[in-house]
Amino acid sequence: MTEIIKINQLTKRYGTTEVLKGINLTIHQGEVFGFVGHNGAGKSTFIHTITGIIHKSSGIFKIKDAPDEQIDKSKKVMGVMPDVSNLYEHMRGIHFLRYMGKLSGDRRSKRDYTILMKEVGLEGAEKKKIKTYSFGMKKKICIAQALLGNPDLIILDEPTSGLDPESAIKIRNLVMRQQKLGKTILLTSHNLDEIDKVSDRVGILSDGVIKKLGTPRQLKEETGVGISISVRTKPTLRKDDIQMLSKKLDMDVTFVESKKEYTLLQVASDEDISLLSKELIESGVQLYELKVEERSLEDVFMNTK
Ligand SMILES: Nc1ncnc2c1ncn2[C@@H]1O[C@H](COP(=O)(O)OP(=O)(O)O)[C@@H](O)[C@H]1O
Ligand SMILES: [Mg+2]
Structure with a gap:
């Protein structure tokens, strides 16, 4: 170069x-x-x-x-x-x-x-x-x-x-x-x-x-800004479900909030998204939608001291 x-x-x-x-x-x-x-x-x-x-x-x-x-x-x-x-x-x-x-x-x-x-x-x-x-x-x-x-x-x-x-x-x-x-x-x-x-x-x-x-x-x-994802499932996922999933998969899935049929979560990496969706489907939950909210440079900027 x-x-x-x-x-x-x-x-x-x-x-x-x-x-x-x-x-x-x-x-x-x-x-x-x-x-x-x-x-x-x-x-x-x-x-x-x-x-x-x-x-x-x-x-x-x-x-x-x-x-x-x-x-x-x-x-x-x-x-x-x-x-x-x-x-x-x-x-x-x-x-x-x-x-x-x-x-x-x-x-x-x-x-x-x-x-x-x-x-x-x-x-x-x-x-x-x-x-x-x-x-x-x-x-x-x-x-x-x-x-x-x-x-x-x-x-x-x-x-x-x-x-x-x-x-x-x-x-x-x-x-x-x-x-x-x-x-x-x-x-x-x-x-x-x-x-x-x-x-x-x-x-x-x-x-x-x-x-x-x-x-x-x-x-x-690098900044370790979590990835926000929202999932639409049937049944709608609640905090308890997420805590159980998190334990089972041995990874950090954070429950943010539930809105109507959507659940907002935070995971640490792209791999976690893949593991999470696999687990949801295998456990019999109907997954209709999974949307990744882009991380922003703003988060990086705010974390730069
Ligand atoms: N000609 C100058 N004389 C003295 N201080 C200056 C001069 N130009 C810029 N500065 C100071 O240098 C710092 C950086 O300014 P600047 O390069 O314009 O920042 P930015 O473009 O990132 O906003 C500021 O604190 C500013 O007050
Ligand atoms: Mg300037």
Whole structure:
């Protein structure tokens, strides 16, 4: 696997406050990497540091093959949407993109700029001045700007915060399309559901370091967040039945509640679901429905100290 970003012991201090305390991270080509952390955790600081917007305090990092002292070299391969951006407010949307495109060596035809605007959800706003754009529209044009010059590495800081759900889905789909084109995407978000859906791997930034790192599934399993399942059976299962089952199978099945013909349970692993359903059927209970409630990254996040 080709390494696109490699970071070793990266730190960043503002005065005496150390925001990044030693980040180690490798991101591979073609990955969508989700960077999460609470407000003020240092996500933007991290992005600003590795994109050369601000200077690191110590440590080293490499983007593609360029070491951080030669950050200008790597600027050609990356498209960045920082969380704040200086937009040319007096320009019309499409003129701004064409102008920025020229600066970044974008080879798109005039018509393709219109397509780009459509891709980020700005159709109809091409000729409007950026100063008349709403917050969400400004955000979208910043995302479009990050795609100019066809960069291999796309870095998006909170691309969907403040967007309406439909726009956010549009941006998520755009990220996945870019991945299909072979791009590497690093994005931050505090929407954990979104990060879960779009990311191959996730890093949780806390106390200045990456506290947890892995695929969304790995993180959920590691945290030991139980799996919630609801079963519909005849007869409806009650607390006593579950306690007996739990004993018999020698595993932790927790009775949560009974609702009409449904019973809500918690088990520890995927295997337990399989064993439990087998046992139910063998014991003569009629099993009509078994639904697994997805574990959420939120649970993982809340368990990260
Ligand atoms: N230019 C700056 N000078 C001093 N402190 C800063 C500066 N920028 C950010 N910080 C501080 O660094 C911490 C991390 O901020 P930031 O990287 O914006 O977090 P996040 O993007 O995760 O919300 C915060 O405590 C913030 O106040
Ligand atoms: Mg931020």
